[in-house]
Amino acid sequence: MTTGTVDTPVLLWVLLTVLFVRLVAGVTVRFTPSRRNPACPATQQRVEAERRAERLLQEVLPAGEYEQLCLRGYIETRSGSVPDRVYRISRYPEGVTIYEGGRYVGSLCAVPIEELPSGDIVLMHKLMLSANEDEYLGVAHRLR
Amino acid sequence: MGKLRVMAPVGDRTVTWDRERAEVGDPEAREAVREAERIFEEQRKRGAVGFKVGPDRVAERIDRFEPEAAEIVMVPRIVGG
Numbered sequence: 001m002t003t004g005t006v007d008t009p010v011l012l013w014v015l016l017t018v019l020f021v022r023l024v025a026g027v028t029v030r031f032t033p034s035r036r037n038p039a040c041p042a043t044q045q046r047v048e049a050e051r052r053a054e055r056l057l058q059e060v061l062p063a064g065e066y067e068q069l070c071l072r073g074y075i076e077t078r079s080g081s082v083p084d085r086v087y088r089i090s091r092y093p094e095g096v097t098i099y100e101g102g103r104y105v106g107s108l109c110a111v112p113i114e115e116l117p118s119g120d121i122v123l124m125h126k127l128m129l130s131a132n133e134d135e136y137l138g139v140a141h142r143l144r
Numbered sequence: 145m146g147k148l149r150v151m152a153p154v155g156d157r158t159v160t161w162d163r164e165r166a167e168v169g170d171p172e173a174r175e176a177v178r179e180a181e182r183i184f185e186e187q188r189k190r191g192a193v194g195f196k197v198g199p200d201r202v203a204e205r206i207d208r209f210e211p212e213a214a215e216i217v218m219v220p221r222i223v224g225g
Contacts, residue, residue, distance in 0.1 A: 045154060052155030060197045060217065095225075109225035112151070113191070116220070120151045124219045127195045131203040135193075141224040 046117075053119030060123060069122065077129050089125040091118060096125050096140070110140035145210060146178045150187055150218045159183055163212060177211045184209040184218070191221030 037043060057067050065075050073092060079085035087108075088097045096108040112124060128136040146163045149156040159180045165173035184194060188207070196204045196213045206216065 049153065049155040051182075055219070056149060056156050059199065060203075062199060111225040112220040112222050112223045114220055115153045116151055117153075117155060123217070124151065124222065127197070127203050127217065127219055128193070128222065131205045132193055133196055136222070139222055139224055144168070 019034065049117040050119065051061040052084075053117035053123075057123050058118040060124070073124070076079040077126060079129075080133055087125075087129045089122055089129070091122055095130070108137075109143060110136060146177075146180070146213060146214045148184060148209075148218070149215065150183065150192070151220055156217075163214075166211060181209040181211070184216070187210065187218045187220075192218045193221075194218050 038047075057069070061069070061075070069075050069091060074088050074090040076086050076088050079087065082100070084101050086099045088099060089095075090097070096110070098106045100106065110125070110128075111121060112121070116124065125136075146161045159176070161176035161180055162170070162173045166177045177215075182205045188194065194206045194209070195217050196206055196210065197215050197217050206213070210216070
């Protein structure tokens with residue numbers, strides 16, 4: 001069946017596609033982080049928390065490590081108990097990965113019991129693996 | 145100055161004390177040391193771990209408050225993710 005010179009099924013598909021695209025765009029726009037109101041107190045609090053955590057990281061990390069974190073997105077720390085093992089601590093959601101002899105051998109997943117700014121999370125992993133490795137390994141979930 | 149920094153969701157909470165004045169018995173400085181120690185113990189009871197830190201030193205875990213430390217960072221208890 002046709003409507004004028006256009007098939008009705010084609011018209012229906014076009015209409016459904018347009019509706020779908022608008023639905024997806026609307027959901028995306030609603031939940032896009034850039035829509036978060038910077039004047040909102042909760043946003044400002046979060047920004048300040050991240051800034052403080054970043055400053056703490058800069059103050060505590062050994063010379064050169066903070067720069068490495070900024071350039072590469074991760075820092076590394078040698079295991080004190082397993083020979084030839086290095087832990088790579090990423091700023092991003094990858095978390096902690098394990099390398100032995102230069103080869104990736106697995107990942108570790110450990111989280112604080114309360115939410116922390118991202119800079120504090122990096123420092124948490126660094127301090128625990130540097131100076132409290134056994135306890136960290138006893139708690140973290142090993143993936144692969 | 146000695147510093148105790150406790151990691152928290154809103155950014156670290158910092159408590160400071162004058163180490164030299166505390167050593168010579170200044171009441172205000174000693175009170176600040178006692179407050180820092182109280183916070184340290186309170187966090188330990190919640191499962192936090194304390195570390196002596198500094199840019200020129202290797203981090204060291206400590207289980208008791210050390211007023212002569214230049215900087216102590218307390219990390220909250222962690223669990224498997």
